[in-house]
Amino acid sequence: xxxxTLKRTPLYGRHCAxxxxxxxxxxxxxxxxxxxLIDEHKAVRHAAGVFDVSHMGEIEVRGPEAGNLVxxxxxNWATRLKAGQAQYSALLYDHGGxxxxxxxxxxxxxxxxxxxxxxxxxxxxxxxxxxNKFNCEVEFASxxxxxxxxxxxxxxxxxQLLTDAALAGIKYYRFTDGVFAGAPARITRTGYTGExxxxxxxxxxxxxxxxxxxxxxxxxxxxxPCGLGARNTLRLExxxxxxxxxxxxxxxxxxxxxxxxxxxxxxxxxxxxALRRQLEKGLxxxxxxxxxRERGIGRDGYEVFAxxxxxxxxxxxxxxxxxxxxxxxxxxxxxxxxxxxxxEIRIRNQxxxxxxxxxxxxxxxxx
Amino acid sequence: MTYPExxxxxxxxxxxxxxxxxxxxxxxxxxxxxxxxIVYVDLPKVGTQVAVGKSFGSVESVKAVSDIYAPVDGExxxxxxxLASAPEKLNEDPHGVAWLIKVKAAKGTDLSNLLSAAxxxxxxxxxx
Numbered sequence: 001x002x003x004x005t006l007k008r009t010p011l012y013g014r015h016c017a018x019x020x021x022x023x024x025x026x027x028x029x030x031x032x033x034x035x036x037l038i039d040e041h042k043a044v045r046h047a048a049g050v051f052d053v054s055h056m057g058e059i060e061v062r063g064p065e066a067g068n069l070v071x072x073x074x075x076n077w078a079t080r081l082k083a084g085q086a087q088y089s090a091l092l093y094d095h096g097g098x099x100x101x102x103x104x105x106x107x108x109x110x111x112x113x114x115x116x117x118x119x120x121x122x123x124x125x126x127x128x129x130x131x132n133k134f135n136c137e138v139e140f141a142s143x144x145x146x147x148x149x150x151x152x153x154x155x156x157x158x159x160q161l162l163t164d165a166a167l168a169g170i171k172y173y174r175f176t177d178g179v180f181a182g183a184p185a186r187i188t189r190t191g192y193t194g195e196x197x198x199x200x201x202x203x204x205x206x207x208x209x210x211x212x213x214x215x216x217x218x219x220x221x222x223x224x225p226c227g228l229g230a231r232n233t234l235r236l237e238x239x240x241x242x243x244x245x246x247x248x249x250x251x252x253x254x255x256x257x258x259x260x261x262x263x264x265x266x267x268x269x270x271x272x273x274a275l276r277r278q279l280e281k282g283l284x285x286x287x288x289x290x291x292x293r294e295r296g297i298g299r300d301g302y303e304v305f306a307x308x309x310x311x312x313x314x315x316x317x318x319x320x321x322x323x324x325x326x327x328x329x330x331x332x333x334x335x336x337x338x339x340x341x342x343x344e345i346r347i348r349n350q351x352x353x354x355x356x357x358x359x360x361x362x363x364x365x366x367x
Numbered sequence: 368m369t370y371p372e373x374x375x376x377x378x379x380x381x382x383x384x385x386x387x388x389x390x391x392x393x394x395x396x397x398x399x400x401x402x403x404x405i406v407y408v409d410l411p412k413v414g415t416q417v418a419v420g421k422s423f424g425s426v427e428s429v430k431a432v433s434d435i436y437a438p439v440d441g442e443x444x445x446x447x448x449x450l451a452s453a454p455e456k457l458n459e460d461p462h463g464v465a466w467l468i469k470v471k472a473a474k475g476t477d478l479s480n481l482l483s484a485a486x487x488x489x490x491x492x493x494x495x
Binding site: 240260 | 400401402403404406407425427428429430431432434451454455493494495
């Protein structure tokens with residue numbers, strides 16, 4: 001049995017007791033759904049949902065040159081952040097492919113807090129520590145934090161019941177440190193759902209009480225505990241990449257339509273030379289969204305054809321519970337990676353019509 | 368990218384076009400490319416007073432957000448309704464249909480300290 005070797009979050013017992021369906025996700029035994037994927041997805045779009053994302057990794061960089069190290073190992077411009085600001089960024093290999101996509105939080109001039117993907121945390125840490133020629137220390141801090149994502153239009157009202165921190169004053173991609181449900185917490189206005197909401201970091205010994213408090217405070221608002229299934233459909237609708245799907249070691253930020261997180265003007269960083277060469281040579285392929293035009297769902301790994309010829313592959317695909325369409329992302333030759341191209345996706349030996357479209361598929365209407 | 372010659376620009380990546388005392392304000396091509404796919408635009412109500420260097424709204428993309436700063440003092444007389452239902456227009460045509468607000472500029476408004484198109488272009492290139 002594999003299960004004995006899987007890692008568990010502090011809330012494993014809570015998930016099982018609540019009847020969640022548990023799966024292996026990158027070596028972690030995680031809830032994939034509670035009441036049902038579509039039910040949970042809709043709760044987040046219309047009210048609120050809470051996700052246990054304690055499997056995510058945390059890396060702390062501290063010291064006089066902490067910002068310089070973060071700038072050297074990431075693509076975005078960390079030293080342009082103000083304290084209390086967060087930034088989407090990436091760690092690259094020398095060849096320009098992704099080690100991981102990460103969130104960089106500037107705590108202070110000499111202190112940066114990185115949130116990284118669960119399955120990548122050890123290699124992320126090794127890469128950052130191995131590149132540390134600066135006057136700072138790198139700490140593998142994952143054991144210090146449990147993390148919850150409280151997401152949805154009602155998230156702010158629910159969260160405000162549990163903290164004295166003035167949440168309305170925290171803008172998107174900003175954070176504050178405070179007390180949340182009695183726990184010392186880092187409260188960030190970020191998320192992976194396309195809705196307003198918060199990601200909340202607490203010490204693991206406070207995880208259960210914080211989780212219980214969020215569900216209790218959220219009950220009058222219709223909050224639902226949500227699993228990784230809804231997390232995936234929510235992020236897909238809102239056009240966010242998932243490591244191992246849209247991004248990975250074999251693709252670059254330019255190919256993944258993430259040029260905006262690459263800031264060569266800041267100076268040298270790992271992967272910069274390879275990215276420069278790629279731009280000089282010209283991109284050959286690029287990520288683009290698609291919608292199915294016939295019955296079928298183009299899923300991860302399926303081949304994509306254009307005018308009968310092999311053209312690319314699907315990175316993610318799913319029914320969109322909000323839009324009632326089957327949508328996804330795929331890689332295509334650059335000339336075809338624009339909206340309005342007719343493509344075919346090979347689903348179990350059948351060619352099924354689809355069309356490229358602009359993303360994100362879903363944009364929320366109100367804050 | 369070419370930037371319209373008849374606009375003036377800020378180092379915070381807004382553009383402004385002054386016709387009489389009506390100032391039209393938007394964000395630049397460079398600003399939208401720094402943000403990625405824009406999903407939400409937060410604008411002030413008509414009648415709001417804006418002030419030089421003060422934030423009057425924000426533009427949010429899939430995984431980033433940016434404050435927008437007023438290049439002049441004045442009162443908001445119109446906001447661009449198109450952006451509420453089609454924020455992606457900011458990626459497609461930031462210098463044209465996707466203007467953000469129109470302001471009745473305060474008396475004595477002077478844009479001469481803002482950047483010209485050529486000055487802004489070299490500034491933006493050094494930033495990316």
